[in-house]
Amino acid sequence: MRLLYVKLRHAGIVLHHIQRAVAEQRLQRKQIAARAQIGDRERVPEAMGMALLDASFLPEMGHQQAQRTLGHRPVIFDEKERHRGTLDKLKFVQLLKSKGFDAVFLLHRSLTRALICRLAGIPHRIGYYTKKRGFLLTKRIAPVGKDSMHRIDYYLNVIEKAGLRVEDRYLEFFFDEADAKSVDDFLTKKSITKDDLLIAINPGGNWLPKRWPEAHWAVLADKLISELGARVIITGSHIDIPVAQNIAGMMKEKPVIVSGVFNLKQLGALTRRLDLFVTADTGPLHIANAAGAKRIIALFGPTSPEITGPYPLKNAVVLSKDVGCKIPCYVVNCKDNRCMKAITPEDVIGKVKEMISCP
Numbered sequence: 001m002r003l004l005y006v007k008l009r010h011a012g013i014v015l016h017h018i019q020r021a022v023a024e025q026r027l028q029r030k031q032i033a034a035r036a037q038i039g040d041r042e043r044v045p046e047a048m049g050m051a052l053l054d055a056s057f058l059p060e061m062g063h064q065q066a067q068r069t070l071g072h073r074p075v076i077f078d079e080k081e082r083h084r085g086t087l088d089k090l091k092f093v094q095l096l097k098s099k100g101f102d103a104v105f106l107l108h109r110s111l112t113r114a115l116i117c118r119l120a121g122i123p124h125r126i127g128y129y130t131k132k133r134g135f136l137l138t139k140r141i142a143p144v145g146k147d148s149m150h151r152i153d154y155y156l157n158v159i160e161k162a163g164l165r166v167e168d169r170y171l172e173f174f175f176d177e178a179d180a181k182s183v184d185d186f187l188t189k190k191s192i193t194k195d196d197l198l199i200a201i202n203p204g205g206n207w208l209p210k211r212w213p214e215a216h217w218a219v220l221a222d223k224l225i226s227e228l229g230a231r232v233i234i235t236g237s238h239i240d241i242p243v244a245q246n247i248a249g250m251m252k253e254k255p256v257i258v259s260g261v262f263n264l265k266q267l268g269a270l271t272r273r274l275d276l277f278v279t280a281d282t283g284p285l286h287i288a289n290a291a292g293a294k295r296i297i298a299l300f301g302p303t304s305p306e307i308t309g310p311y312p313l314k315n316a317v318v319l320s321k322d323v324g325c326k327i328p329c330y331v332v333n334c335k336d337n338r339c340m341k342a343i344t345p346e347d348v349i350g351k352v353k354e355m356i357s358c359p
Contacts, residue, residue, distance in 0.1 A: 075095070075096065075099070077092060077113075077116075079112075089116065090119075092116065093116055093119045093120050094120075096116065096117065096120035096122070097120045097121050101120070101122045102122070102123060102124060103122065103123070103124035103125070103126065104117045104122045104124070104125050104126065105126050105127065105158055105159065105162070106125060106126065106127030106128075106137070106158075107127070107155050107158060108127075109127070109128055109130055109133075110133075111130070111132045111133040111136075114127065114133040114136040114137065115133070115136055117136075118136045123138070124138050124139065125137050125138050125139070126138070126139040126141065126158065126162045127139075127140075127141060127158060128140075128141050128142075128143045128144075128158065129141060129142060129143055130143070139161075139162055141157070141158050141161045141162070142161075144157060147304070147307055147328060149307075150306065150307055150308075150309070150311060151307060151308055152169060152171070152311055153169070156169060169311075170290075170311065170312060171286060171289065171290040171311065172290055173268045173287055173290035173291045174265075174268075175265040175266070175268045175269045175291070176265070179263075179265045179266045179268070179269040180269040180272075180273075182262070182266050182269070183262065183266055183269045183270045183273060184273070186258070186261065186262075187273070190231075190256050192231050192256070196230075196231045197228060197229060197230040197231065197275050197356070198230070198231050198233065198273065198274050198275050198276075199224050199228075199230045199231070199232055199233070199274065199275060199276045199277075199278065199352070200232070200233040200234070200235050200258075200270065200271070200274050200276075200277050200278070201217055201220065201221055201232065201233070201234055201235070201247075201255075201278045201279070202234075202235045202236060202277065202278065202279035202280070202282065202284045202285070203217045203234065203236065203240065203243050203244065203247060203280075204235075204236040204237065204239075204240035204243060204259075204282060204284075205280050205281070205282045206282060206283070207332045208332070208334075208337070209301065209302045209329070209331065209332060209334045209337055209339075209340070210280050210281050210282065210301060210302060210303060210340070211280060211337075211340065212280055212299050212301075212340050212343065213337075213340065213341055214243060214246050214247050214250065215250060216341075216343075216344070216345050217234075217247045218247045218248075218250035218251045219345040220278070220345040220348050220349060221234070221247065221251055221253065221255055222251050222252050222253050223345060223349045224349070224352065225253040225254075225255075226252075226253060227349070228352070228353070228356065230275075231256065232253070232255040232256065233255065233256045233257075233258055233270075233274075234247060234248065234255050234256070234257045234258065234259060235258055235259060235262075235267065235270070235284060236258075236259035236260070237259065237260060238259065238260035240259045240260070241257070241259045241260050243259075244257045244259040245257070258270070264287065267284060267287055267288075268287050268288070268290070268291035269291070271284070271287065271288035271291050271292075271293040272291050272292050272293060272294075274288075274293060274294065275294060275295065275356065276294065276295040276296070276297065276352060276355060276356065277293050277295070277296045277297070278296075278297045278299070278348060278352070279296070279297075279298060279299070280298070280299045280300070280301075280340070281298065281299075281300050281301075281303045281305075281308055281309070285298050285310060286310065286311075289310040289311070289312075289315070289316055292315075293315060294315065295315060295316075295317075295355045295356075296310060296315060296316035296317070297316075297317050297319060297348060297351055297352065297355070298310055298316055298317070298318045298319070299319050299320070299340065299343055299348070300318055300319070300320040301320065301321075301337070301339035301340035301342075301343070302325070302327065302328060302329040302330070302331070302334070302339055302340075303327070303328050303329075304327050304328045305318045305320065307328060308328075317351060317355065319343055319347060319348065319351060320339070320343070321339065321342035321343055323338050323339050323342050325338075325339055327339075
């Protein structure tokens, strides 16, 4: 059976779970050892499934990296550019039709995506019911409040209601020896050894209200170096380089900036090498948690840890402050950002010292 999974943004946290769930169901049905191993030679057969991603995901990952991480080359839907016009969308429909999918899991509530899958002739179309697109679905899942449960449970609910049994709800992230070696070689060039206390801070975020103030990061990083003798790394993608440079410019001590240096799999390898990772609610938080980072401090402001927090929490601590705002808050143009400002560098350094002292 050829399956298609549609989740257009923030795909990483969803796709690995779906691969695992489908792999386990096939194990039950056919008794074969098919496991979604990413970055290893063992692969889920191509017939197990393919991901449809939005082009906005590619600046973070890239075509080749997406293929390596997912285990196949994803189908890319570029509604803003390549597939913006009606004729272009119809060509995309033909592309999907040529893939011969038997079923599609529509994790996004979009009418357009459901219509595209219907026109592509995919016989089984499974997703949350809405009035506008209900007639396009062959398996209508009763809607639940999107903020009533963790996002992982929200998406896996589609899989479970479709009749598949989900036995593992935790995220996995795989990288290979080459990724770990790239990280080790880079750190060696920076004279960072395995005996050093290595702490990374991740100041970026996909929207501004979730970001901790740059001045706070600078104070924290200085304290980590001067009080704990840590080697501090500033992580991020290439678009976070100006942020990292701003923070470094405000510091008295000297950090190591790796923004734009590592791809996502190498970031996973780096987070496992770290003694501690400090980040806001953003993709690298979940990569670090899935990759097996030793200790994580997650700074939460407008978003809710119960909805988008690290899952599980066994190696992670969430810091947040109640400032009287309704949480979650999705006001992306918030001028105040007091929920993040309320978390002080002293709060974080105190938690760092507590976690570092515990083996």
